[in-house]
Amino acid sequence: MKELLKFFIEVGKLKKMPRRGWVINQIKNPESIAEHIFRSALMGWILGEEKRGMNKEKILKIALVHDLCEVYAGDTTPYDSVLPKNKKALRVLMKTWPRFTDKEKKKKFQEKYRKETKALEKLTSKLPSHLKKEIRNLWLDYKKGLTPEGRFFQQADKMENFLQALEYWKKYKKPPLCPWWLWAREFFDDPLMLEFMELLDEEFHKK
């Protein structure tokens, strides 16, 4: 039980850790990583109800663990390696979606994966073996899309992020939406998520 308490205390730090993408965009009182986990879990579960044969308990568990590694690995964004110090240059950069060469994409992907694997290992190291294994396997399912649930949650997770971007844009007129739509139309491919994307278009742009 003592080790469980330590784990809960560490994980609780996510309640106070702001999501980095919003910090870069200078959003006032940005949501925390835990807040993102909360709504992505709801979206994964509820939207998953529309998918035949999905194991909703698995989706919920994947959602709960998918960003736990960020307690130690921190939150990363695609902009991190190209961030200018100058605020004006930063505002210009945020209006574009960063593009990289194949080599850079691979390197960034592997570095992030290594860092997160190490962080999750550290976070779960003292947990009972069955829990440690379950958390690691659920996280791998999310990262690698090993099952339909893992693949579906990859999309639900990013849809929560997209919805939050649109909500901030409506309230603060930032972040700039062009790169978000650019990215979304390259990322989402699940039919249900594409339908949801049309709803977002109607809600935030056509009303």
Add this chain to the structure above:
Amino acid sequence: MEEEKKFYLTKEGVEKIKKEYEDLRALKLSKTSGEIPKIWHSEDLNPEYLSFQEDLSFIETRITELENIMKNAELIKLPSKEKQSIVNLGAKVLVQVEGQTDEFVIVGSLEANPSLGRISNESPVGRALLGHRAGEEVMVSSPIKTIYKIRKIKYKNI
């Protein structure tokens, strides 16, 4: 299980799935028989299998998933020479978008990973690019209009 759909896979994707299937079956056998599998000594053993080894249910779930994929897999074939000037599944497309250059391979949903330059043929951008030729401009709209100018199409290494 998800409703049955076709999984379009590159040659590399098919090989990867077959290898994972063989390796996991060997692991499952070792787990149930207590023998140490040969792949244990192989240098190309995926280190992640180490974390699966004690979790039989995880191995079984993944084996079932891989069987389902193999059953419904369709290999992406290299198009005929005259059709290689058109974007189809498996094409590596060099595009100019918003003043920047990017390159992606159009793959099936299972192998898609935009962070690694692999765009799904079912995504709006993937769908829009299909059927177009080098030099053409493809517009993806709703709500923000973006033009993808196709600079080059390649079909190597699928």
